[in-house]
Amino acid sequence: MKVLAAMSGGVDSAVAAARAVEAGHDVVGVHLALSRMPGTLRTGSRGCCTIEDSMDARRVADMLGIPFYVWDFSERFAQDVVQDFIDEYREGRTPNPCMRCNQHIKFDAVLERGIALGFDAIATGHYASVVEGPQGKELHRAATWAKDQSYVLGVLTTQQLEYCYFPLATTPSKADVRKEATDRGFVVATKPDSHDICFIPDGDTRGWLAERVGAEAGEVLSMDGEVVGSHKGAAAFTVGQRKGLHLGFPADDGQPRYVLEVRPKTNEVVVGPKEALAVSALVGATMSFAGANPADSGYADDLSDDDGFACESFSVHVQVRAHADPVAATARVVGGEMVITLDAPLLGVAPGQSAVIYVGTRVVGQCTIDRTESALASSSPRA
């Protein structure tokens, strides 16, 4: 088939492209230019769209003997990922920009262009599997749990899955990928993994946000509404955050305090003890299903549309961060919202994060968390 290999200049996408070529596909390499002002050289493990990265990707494509092009999606990226990141923080939410990039850029804008140009699949270096299930393509975790990236792909839709090709799906470990890259003579074999937000190259997310969201001093409140300190700008705080509160004096019980809630409208940050971070349910209206929907998959018994989109509850595991452990829960869709009721409370979940639901190794879907319900009996829902 005709495969569009997205090549970031990193080792994973290089090996993925090589495997696609080796599998006999007709492969074209594409590097996405996502930054309007790309740096020239990579610095450490930060960033992923410098000119050096583009040159690394090109070099690999040359060695594979495949055509290589750079596609400029910097405008879309600025709008759908970077601006979204800023807007979400401005609303007191904690977004995942990598998921937004997968959702709006890699598997939307790029894939859309690829399909229009006659490609049958897009190959990336993600560690995840696409499996042919009874109701069509399914997204599953990678063979190796430690490298599994199915969480950030949780936003893929059924239609997008039809075009996804993850050649690293069954790779036992990253070491294997690096070894394969070395054996193939790729200069990127020993390149560090990127693990920061690519558009904040110095890693100072708070400083970066303060410049864009604006920072105005405000009050830090206890759960009872008592002023316990001040801050330099609410938007830079994240639910669950413990460091950087600078409260100056300990809580009455001497226990550390955590950010429980960020209220951008009133520029307030609410803090409290660790147990107050515990949430019992996650609710979000922006959702998607990867592959056949829960009713068709036999996870839920009924699917009715009298109240928007609704389904019976079904047992899942939910994951709220890329590297978080999945926890048992029950999911249902009611009144146009996905409601995920946790079997045991989960600490520090912020609105804006994505809750990806799994049944076994299969990614069923996800929602962006709009609000959580506190596990403390006396508390009301937080938004």
Added chain:
Amino acid sequence: MGIYLDNQATTPMSDEVKAVYLEALGTIGNPSAVHQAGQRARAQVEDARARVATALGCDTVEVIFTSGGTEAINQALKGAVWAKKRSEGRDAITRVVTTGAEHNATLDALGWLAEQEGTDIVYAALTSEAVIDLVHLESILESQEVTMVSSLLANNEVGSIQPVEALCALAREHKTPVHIDAVAACGYLPIDFSALGASAMSVSAHKVGGPVGVGALLLSRTAPEIQALHHGGEQQRGRSGTIDMAGAVAFAAALEIQERNRLTQVDHLRQMRDYLLEGLTTACPQVIVRGSLDERLPGNAHLTVPGCEGDVLLYLFDQHEIHVSTGSACQAGVPEASHVLIAMGVGASEARGALRFSMGYSVTKSDLDAVIRAFPSVVEKASSAGLAAG
């Protein structure tokens, strides 16, 4: 190799030039060395210099070999500004008049001068065909003291030929030196440096079938002094660095061949250009031809395709083994939005769908038929892929 229609990016070297180049590479000796080996190398350099001078209508002493067009342009502009500051003091006002449709070598060098030297850069107005507005230029020259005027001889993207004779005459009235960027025009338009009366002119070897890494700055013997870009022996007039003898020899040979082709085949090239433009606009009537229709480089066809991205069009032609360009500069493989089209008043969205076909003298009708045949499906696919920002 497929069908190569990107001669304004670089032009293939003919077997004849390759043979000359290889033979010259076999000559031992630094052209500046005193011994006989050096003298033999020097003789080849001076022979090449004389031949380039003849081809471009200047004196031998007016030809300074450089590492290419970019160096020549930088030398002309920075050299003029620095010379003025050297003679009148660091605080002397320096001002360069140019247009927004120049090559990046000019615009970036002037941007640097503005930032580092405080040089005032004044942009003369352009017509919608990317031709300099001489009335506006005159008003600038009348109202301000200008260190240098810099203009293309022909635009490298949209092919429009500039009224350089009138421009030079106007500048002469105001005793203002002129630099002409003839990189894109050299080999396609007649050039008579002395008759034109410019102070300086930049040309490049690889745009006329010579090697990359060689070019020349023509600097009039009567031009105001210029300061060197770099220092270290001044092996040529105002230019330091070992002279690339083989490069100079190959440049001279390529330029002569190109001039010969121009004299005999320029009409053919014009006909091919018009044939291509006619074919493309008939096949896809929505496209808009950019640049001057009458005063245009003989091998240049440039158009924009509404609703399409230039790099997608380029990619699709590439799949047909047809090698074309968006015309604008690339940054790490990404074509920039064409500053030329923007300067002509084309909207940002329309400017994205730019395509430049630049033909050499060897272009054939069957090459162009293949392009015209492929065009509708290329446009159809690119239209469905849409705009990246869409």
